[in-house]
Amino acid sequence: MKTAKGGRLDEVTSSEMTRCLIRVGEARDRAAFEALFRHFGPRVRAYMLKRAFDVALADELMQETMMTVWRKAGQFDAGRGNASAWIFTVARNIRIDSLRRSRRPEFDPEDPALVPEAPAAPDQNFEDGQDAERIRVALATLPSEQAELLRMSFFEEIPHSMIAERMSLPLGTVKSRIRAAFSKLRYALGDER
Known part of the structure; x- marks a missing residue:
């Protein structure tokens, strides 16, 4: 695929990616997002794969990262850094969130600590009342x-x-x-x- 300037996509400069990210943030430019996705998708996937050692998880985290880029591109500030740094910060945060979720125990509604005690039988309530009165x-x-x-x-x-x-x-x-x-x-x- 060629960019608007006629160069190859893998030869895209940092400033071009920054402009694409700004266009996504300002105008929801799909072509600009596609360029970002084609450029950063494989790189983010490789980043995730190095840390997760799980192809399916790396793919899922890459997809989540790129969807977050689409949704939050308007928050990108070119004055604070380039597109690559911002996208990989998003990727890093997505990975950390994934780790936290995986370490959090699953909720078990049958856990004895969460199941309320059965109500006392009426005869037990009566006996307890009698015992309390005796005391x-x-x-x-x-x-x-x-x-x-x-x-x-x-x-x-x-x-x-x-x-x-x-x-x-x-x-x-x-x-x-x-x-x-x-x-x-x-x-x-x-x-x-």
Whole structure:
């Protein structure tokens, strides 16, 4: 194929390719894009093949690169570089995006971490409600300080050291009072293991 100046396509200068890219960006000039594609397509494919070692992937990435060139040619700034540098920057970014996609695990909707737990059976809900009521009643039998220590430790999940600071008590005292509260709670619930 010959260019507008009569030279061979493989002898096309950098400035001619830059003009073609500008025409694609400004006017969606198909002939200019065809010239870009014929010139850069094989070069981008070779670039991708050196890095991907997979002919099908190299072809796919070359096609994606050239389609991106078509869509984004209007963003090309000739003052910042030539067509070759811009197109190979696009190619490099396409390759990086492809690598990221390939390293990202596939979404598995059956992954146990993503499947919600089955709702509890009605009889289980009833038993849980009864157990909760028994615990509330048993907690009411404890001295208020012990009940407060259990609430802070198990319902609010405050570490024993922070409870000791808040209550201005030694850590050992907090731990022994929590053990004593558990012992009384077990007795009140009828669980004396």
